[in-house]
Amino acid sequence: MIKVEHLVKRFGGLTAVDDCTLSVPAGSITAVIGPNGAGKTTLFSMIAGFLKPNGGRILMDGDDITGLSPPTLFHKGLVRTFQIPHELSRMTVLENLMLVPPAQVGEHVWLAWLQPGRVRAQEKEIRERAEEVLQFLDLYRLRYELAGRLSGGQKKLLELGRTMMIEPRVVLLDEPAAGVNRTLLGKLTEAIQRLNEEQGYTFVVIEHDMDMIAELCSPVIVMAQGRVLAEGSMAEIRRNRDVLEAYLGVVED
Amino acid sequence: MDPLLNYAIFFVTIAGIYAVWSLALNVQWGLTGLFNIGIVAFVAVGGYTSVLLTVEPSATFGGGLGLPLAVGFIGAMVTSAILALLVGLITLNLRADYLAIATIGIAEIVRLFLKNEEWLTNGVRGIGGVPRAFADLGPEGLALANMVLVLLCVLIVFLLIERARRAPWGRVLRAIRENELTVLASGKTVKYFRLQAFVLGAAIMGLGGALYAHFVGFISPEAFEPLQTTFLVWVMLIAGGSGNTKGAVLGAFIIWAIWSGSQIVTGWLPPELATQAGALRMGLIGLLLVLVLLFRNEGLLSEEDQRRADIAREARNDGR
Numbered sequence: 001m002i003k004v005e006h007l008v009k010r011f012g013g014l015t016a017v018d019d020c021t022l023s024v025p026a027g028s029i030t031a032v033i034g035p036n037g038a039g040k041t042t043l044f045s046m047i048a049g050f051l052k053p054n055g056g057r058i059l060m061d062g063d064d065i066t067g068l069s070p071p072t073l074f075h076k077g078l079v080r081t082f083q084i085p086h087e088l089s090r091m092t093v094l095e096n097l098m099l100v101p102p103a104q105v106g107e108h109v110w111l112a113w114l115q116p117g118r119v120r121a122q123e124k125e126i127r128e129r130a131e132e133v134l135q136f137l138d139l140y141r142l143r144y145e146l147a148g149r150l151s152g153g154q155k156k157l158l159e160l161g162r163t164m165m166i167e168p169r170v171v172l173l174d175e176p177a178a179g180v181n182r183t184l185l186g187k188l189t190e191a192i193q194r195l196n197e198e199q200g201y202t203f204v205v206i207e208h209d210m211d212m213i214a215e216l217c218s219p220v221i222v223m224a225q226g227r228v229l230a231e232g233s234m235a236e237i238r239r240n241r242d243v244l245e246a247y248l249g250v251v252e253d
Numbered sequence: 254m255d256p257l258l259n260y261a262i263f264f265v266t267i268a269g270i271y272a273v274w275s276l277a278l279n280v281q282w283g284l285t286g287l288f289n290i291g292i293v294a295f296v297a298v299g300g301y302t303s304v305l306l307t308v309e310p311s312a313t314f315g316g317g318l319g320l321p322l323a324v325g326f327i328g329a330m331v332t333s334a335i336l337a338l339l340v341g342l343i344t345l346n347l348r349a350d351y352l353a354i355a356t357i358g359i360a361e362i363v364r365l366f367l368k369n370e371e372w373l374t375n376g377v378r379g380i381g382g383v384p385r386a387f388a389d390l391g392p393e394g395l396a397l398a399n400m401v402l403v404l405l406c407v408l409i410v411f412l413l414i415e416r417a418r419r420a421p422w423g424r425v426l427r428a429i430r431e432n433e434l435t436v437l438a439s440g441k442t443v444k445y446f447r448l449q450a451f452v453l454g455a456a457i458m459g460l461g462g463a464l465y466a467h468f469v470g471f472i473s474p475e476a477f478e479p480l481q482t483t484f485l486v487w488v489m490l491i492a493g494g495s496g497n498t499k500g501a502v503l504g505a506f507i508i509w510a511i512w513s514g515s516q517i518v519t520g521w522l523p524p525e526l527a528t529q530a531g532a533l534r535m536g537l538i539g540l541l542l543v544l545v546l547l548f549r550n551e552g553l554l555s556e557e558d559q560r561r562a563d564i565a566r567e568a569r570n571d572g573r
Binding site: 048050069070071074075079080081082086087088089090091092094095098099100102104105106107108109112113116119123144162166 | 413416417420421422424425427428431432434435436437438439440441442449453560564567568
């Protein structure tokens with residue numbers, strides 16, 4: 001589905017991603033783990049078009065997508081969430097989601113003027129979809145709250161909600177579980193699993209919650225210092241000496 | 254007619270034209286956060302375009318096509334929009350402060366062009382005999398009809414902006430102001446929306462320029478001073494409430510009242526101070542701007558209030 005070949009990203013003297021090669025099988029829930037500063041988020045940003053790599057290439061279904069803009073990639077069905085929630089804080093929770101669907105009639109100013117009926121009808125559909133998502137994420141009663149007032153965990157859920165507003169093919173989740181409470185976490189895991197099985201979305205997940213990864217993800221890719229250190233099932237990873245060293249005991253036996 | 258009534262009609266007409274400009278700036282700054290401090294360029298280009306399209310042919314300058322006024326108004330919007338498109342394509346990738354510098358530059362280029370390209374604009378002598386709307390109604394009917402025309406323009410522009418603001422288009426603009434990355438991650442081409450807001454605002458500024466030129470009946474580079482146009486319009490929008498469509502109109506009327514009222518006050522000054530009166534009035538407006546920013550920086554009608562009303566309306570309609 002996604003193939004990354006010899007990808008490099010430098011920030012001044014620091015090489016954040018260093019000759020990284022990996023592939024994400026179609027229909028999988030692939031985990032990317034690794035210590036802080038391993039280059040996981042930088043890798044995501046390059047795949048989603050937010051950063052231009054200094055070298056190497058990225059393929060999606062065999063097509064070179066290196067350097068395409070985030071909107072172009074969005075329309076190819078590749079969406080991402082942010083590690084630090086990027087909610088629109090002075091807009092309502094509902095508006096945050098209603099922004100997302102592509103090809104909205106009312107995004108053309110002349111159609112907003114000339115065909116308000118058509119705009120309203122589509123807004124109603126989009127709104128219903130957004131309310132479904134909010135209900136699913138347990139945020140429905142907060143739909144008229146400004147997103148800036150949500151708690152950290154709720155903002156995380158809203159991040160995920162954005163990706164549920166369309167039918168993506170690949171979803172890049174950057175630490176979806178951080179700050180989310182246990183009950184919701186179970187729901188989140190279940191949601192990802194269901195979207196994967198029923199809708200066939202491919203997920204790539206950066207995560208530090210090992211229980212969640214063990215339950216959800218295969219394969220698991222371990223990054224350290226900008227490259228892939230190991231790859232395999234969670235059980236294999238847990239036995240890998242290099243990984244244990246890199247993590248210095250963060251992975252329990 | 255009663256001189257006071259006459260003055261009231263004149264006052265409302267000019268304030269209305271300022272309201273058109275203030276609404277235009279509200280699209281660029283209030284909704285989208287585009288820092289345009291070259292408003293006068295788009296106003297002047299609109300004014301001159303309409304004049305050159307509608308005035309009788311002349312041997313000394315270009316244009317003079319003698320076309321109907323409506324063509325002039327549309328032409329004004331189109332030319333200002335094209336100028337904004339060219340400026341925008343070059344500068345909208347830049348950060349906000351660079352756009353500001355670029356727009357000042359454009360304003361200066363336009364001013365020098367109008368002054369020096371005499372073959373087209375008649376240079377500093379300006380162009381007289383600009384056809385006025387409803388000229389066959391006599392002086393009083395003309396003034397009244399022009400006021401109605403201007404107010405109608407204000408109303409139409411107001412309604413169009415309000416509708417666009419509440420539509421998904423306005424939602425994207427607000428989102429861009431808040432966090433560009435989120436908008437990109439939602440698949441919207443940020444630059445394209447910015448460009449639209451910039452061009453739309455400029456077209457409305459051009460319309461205001463045409464209204465002004467045809468109301469005054471004379472046009473020259475002197476008519477379009479940065480202080481009297483750009484600066485005053487900015488003060489109007491900030492005082493009225495940036496981002497609030499009603500605020501943009503309210504600010505225009507209030508600031509114009511203060512501005513023209515200050516002329517009466519400075520008239521009482523002893524003659525030896527009279528020459529400084531203009532500078533004094535500008536200082537007064539500057540002081541007012543500082544006071545607004547210190548004590549009510551969101552303006553008389555804030556964007557927050559408008560947004561709260563929008564959200565409350567949404568919530569009310571929810572059950573239906």
